[in-house]
Amino acid sequence: xxxxxxxxxxxxxxxxxxxxxxxxxxxxxxxxxxxxxxxxxxxxxxxxxxxxxxxxxxxxxxxxxxxxxxxxxxxxxxxxxxxxxxxxxxxxxxxxxxxxxxxxxxxxxxxxxxxxxxxxxxxxxxxxxxxxxxxxxxxxxxxxxxxxxxxxxxxxxxxxxxxxxxxxxxxxxxxxxxxxxxxxxxxxxxxxxxxxxxxxxxxxxxxxxxxxxxxxxxxxxxxxxxxxxxxxxxxxxxxxxxxxxxxxxxxxxxxxxxxxxxxxxxxxxxxxxxxxxxxxxxxxxxxxxxxxxxxxx
Amino acid sequence: xxxxxxxxxxxxxxxxxxxxxxxxxxxxxxxxxxxxxxxxxxxxxxxxxxxxxxxxxxxxxxxxxxxxxxxxxxxxxxxxxxxxxxxxxxxxxxxxxxxxxxxxxxxxxxxxxxxxxxxxxxxxxxxxxxxxxxxxxxxxxxxxxxxxxxxxxxxxxxxxxxxxxxxxxxxxxxxxxxxxxxxxxxxxxxxxxxxxxxxxxxxxxxxxxxxxxxxxxxxxxxxxxxxxxxxxxxxxxxxxxxxxxxxxxxxxxxxxxxxxxxxxxxxxxxxxxxxxxxxxxxxxxxxxxxxxxxxxxxxxxxxxxxxxxxxxxxxxxxxxxxxxxxxxxxxxxxxxxxxxxxxxxxxxxxxxxxxxxxxxxxxxxxx
Numbered sequence: 001x002x003x004x005x006x007x008x009x010x011x012x013x014x015x016x017x018x019x020x021x022x023x024x025x026x027x028x029x030x031x032x033x034x035x036x037x038x039x040x041x042x043x044x045x046x047x048x049x050x051x052x053x054x055x056x057x058x059x060x061x062x063x064x065x066x067x068x069x070x071x072x073x074x075x076x077x078x079x080x081x082x083x084x085x086x087x088x089x090x091x092x093x094x095x096x097x098x099x100x101x102x103x104x105x106x107x108x109x110x111x112x113x114x115x116x117x118x119x120x121x122x123x124x125x126x127x128x129x130x131x132x133x134x135x136x137x138x139x140x141x142x143x144x145x146x147x148x149x150x151x152x153x154x155x156x157x158x159x160x161x162x163x164x165x166x167x168x169x170x171x172x173x174x175x176x177x178x179x180x181x182x183x184x185x186x187x188x189x190x191x192x193x194x195x196x197x198x199x200x201x202x203x204x205x206x207x208x209x210x211x212x213x214x215x216x217x218x219x220x221x222x223x224x225x226x227x228x229x230x231x232x233x234x235x236x237x238x239x240x241x242x243x244x245x246x247x248x249x250x251x252x253x254x255x256x257x258x259x260x261x262x263x264x265x266x267x268x269x270x271x272x273x274x275x276x277x278x279x280x281x282x283x284x285x286x287x288x289x290x291x292x293x294x295x296x297x
Numbered sequence: 298x299x300x301x302x303x304x305x306x307x308x309x310x311x312x313x314x315x316x317x318x319x320x321x322x323x324x325x326x327x328x329x330x331x332x333x334x335x336x337x338x339x340x341x342x343x344x345x346x347x348x349x350x351x352x353x354x355x356x357x358x359x360x361x362x363x364x365x366x367x368x369x370x371x372x373x374x375x376x377x378x379x380x381x382x383x384x385x386x387x388x389x390x391x392x393x394x395x396x397x398x399x400x401x402x403x404x405x406x407x408x409x410x411x412x413x414x415x416x417x418x419x420x421x422x423x424x425x426x427x428x429x430x431x432x433x434x435x436x437x438x439x440x441x442x443x444x445x446x447x448x449x450x451x452x453x454x455x456x457x458x459x460x461x462x463x464x465x466x467x468x469x470x471x472x473x474x475x476x477x478x479x480x481x482x483x484x485x486x487x488x489x490x491x492x493x494x495x496x497x498x499x500x501x502x503x504x505x506x507x508x509x510x511x512x513x514x515x516x517x518x519x520x521x522x523x524x525x526x527x528x529x530x531x532x533x534x535x536x537x538x539x540x541x542x543x544x545x546x547x548x549x550x551x552x553x554x555x556x557x558x559x560x561x562x563x564x565x566x567x568x569x570x571x572x573x574x575x576x577x578x579x580x581x582x583x584x585x586x587x588x589x590x591x592x593x594x595x596x597x598x599x600x601x602x603x604x605x606x607x608x609x610x611x612x613x614x615x616x617x618x619x620x621x622x623x624x625x626x627x628x629x630x631x632x633x634x635x636x637x638x639x640x641x642x643x644x645x646x647x648x649x650x651x652x653x654x655x656x657x658x659x660x661x662x663x664x
Binding site for chain 2: 023026027029030031032034035038039040041042043048049051052053055056057058059060061062063064066067073088092094095222230231233234237238240241
């Protein structure tokens with residue numbers, strides 16, 4: 001508070017009102033500030049402007065300046081050219097992407113593939129870093145991951161084999177098991193930021209959020225549940241923008257016939273400000289499985 | 298015209314002392330000496346001096362107190378309704394590339410007013426914002442406003458790639474319309490690069506940063522008089538997190554709304570905000586209503602609701618002081634926010650949709 005360039009009289013009035021930081025000052029509405037500090041409205045204006053200047057991170061910049069920066073349109077390749085084209089290059093690096101679908105549709109497969117593709121250099125669509133995979137339900141599909149690693153030279157024919165064999169894929173995938181919301185909170189506030197700060201990972205996968213919320217809340221607690229969901233959504237967004245790291249959230253879809261306040265409305269509440277990728281499984285005369293990808297941006 | 302003492306920009310305790318001592322109007326204070334004033338009201342000498350300065354400042358028609366948004370002129374100046382009408386007519390609306398939506402809004406997005414867009418995730422709110430951010434820059438000889446835009450992004454949904462797409466399509470559209478030399482010259486200043494250079498982007502990560510940015514905007518707008526559009530995408534996202542005290546949130550939102558309205562009128566800009574939807578449970582029924590509560594419903598002058606009707610996207614103008622509620626179909630193409638080709642749709646279907654949407658859009662509630 002002392003660092004603001006203000007008349008000492010104003011600063012004294014603010015400390016008398018027990019407002020300790022610029023952020024706290026901004027959180028009080030204009031007329032409340034006047035009442036609490038006893039300052040005139042022009043003084044309050046000055047105070048607000050000084051507080052705002054210290055809280056502001058960047059000045060407005062022209063979009064052209066951003067456009068000219070090197071990593072403006074950076075994306076994480078999904079490892080499949082068809083999907084990459086649909087996603088205009090791949091997952092957005094500065095945002096949270098939600099992947100939802102019925103069980104067996106292929107969500108975990110896609111997530112595993114992303115954990116591998118992030119490790120390639122940027123010229124091959126990767127981010128030259130590892131991934132952290134948070135499992136909430138079943139144990140991590142380690143056998144399937146090993147299969148994918150062994151077959152990388154076949155699956156990624158665009159990358160030279162010498163590069164593929166030089167990468168130690170399994171070393172750079174960090175697996176976290178969380179059984180409830182509290183441990184997820186601990187994981188996201190301590191262990192994940194540590195990995196991100198050290199540059200060891202540049203992809204965060206949460207598989208799946210729906211499982212935790214379904215088991216801990218009854219249908220009647222939906223208000224508490226949406227609050228928690230919004231909190232987690234905000235945590236994920238902050239992590240993503242602070243470390244310019246793509247976050248992939250896997251969600252589950254209940255059967256379309258049941259109007260249950262269950263995991264489907266998870267997508268409803270939390271679907272905002274995320275890119276949503278729905279993976280549908282459709283059965284044509286019970287024999288063929290078609291995978292439909294519906295991209296909403 | 299008597300001006301009461303309580304309307305001066307002084308601290309409340311000083312005003313109380315003045316009123317208790319019998320000084321109701323500024324006229325009473327005009328011929329009082331500071332020493333005399335401080336004796337009668339038990340104010341300190343410094344405070345008495347400040348009071349008299351404020352009084353002299355007001356009667357001179359000077360600064361009206363910073364809270365009034367720099368409206369120009371003291372308290373005694375006022376405008377007639379006719380003058381206001383003339384001023385309003387000088388302000389052109391921002392034309393979108395969807396003629397249906399323009400018609401529903403009475404010419405386009407109005408400048409000098411606040412507009413809110415509500416809708417479910419993925420329905421096209423950000424797309425419409427990006428489209429308008431490009432449309433505001435269309436040169437005046439093409440029917441546009443030729444202004445700059447400040448885009449406040451709270452969700453991280455401002456994608457440069459998309460803006461480049463929309464800008465390219467807009468430039469192409471205008472270059473096909475060129476008829477005379479003036480327009481030819483204007484096209485030289487209307488390119489993708491100039492569009493990007495006239496878009497000022499701010500990224501806010503939480504509500505405190507958003508509030509800070511809005512306190513500093515009037516200054517920015519005074520330094521950049523060509524700005525004609527302010528987009529906040531979205532207002533709901535930062536305010537739906539971390540608020541245990543909902544009444545504080547309502548107070549902050551009310552303050553925000555007033556700031557936006559005063560910015561819109563004093564700097565002659567159009568303010569565009571996006572809002573999210575929330576589910577309201579009533580009995581056993583759930584209904585989608587705009588988020589942020591009922592009092593927020595009064596913040597915007599015009600409200601647009603974007604929603605799905607099966608595979609179609611519809612835009613419904615459900616609050617507007619000058620226009621009838623209307624519903625139009627639109628689509629999002631690779632070029633941006635556009636009309637749907639009307640040739641396939643029979644007129645009777647449109648009328649029915651209109652009444653269904655009006656009923657569904659009523660009654661927002663607290664969340």
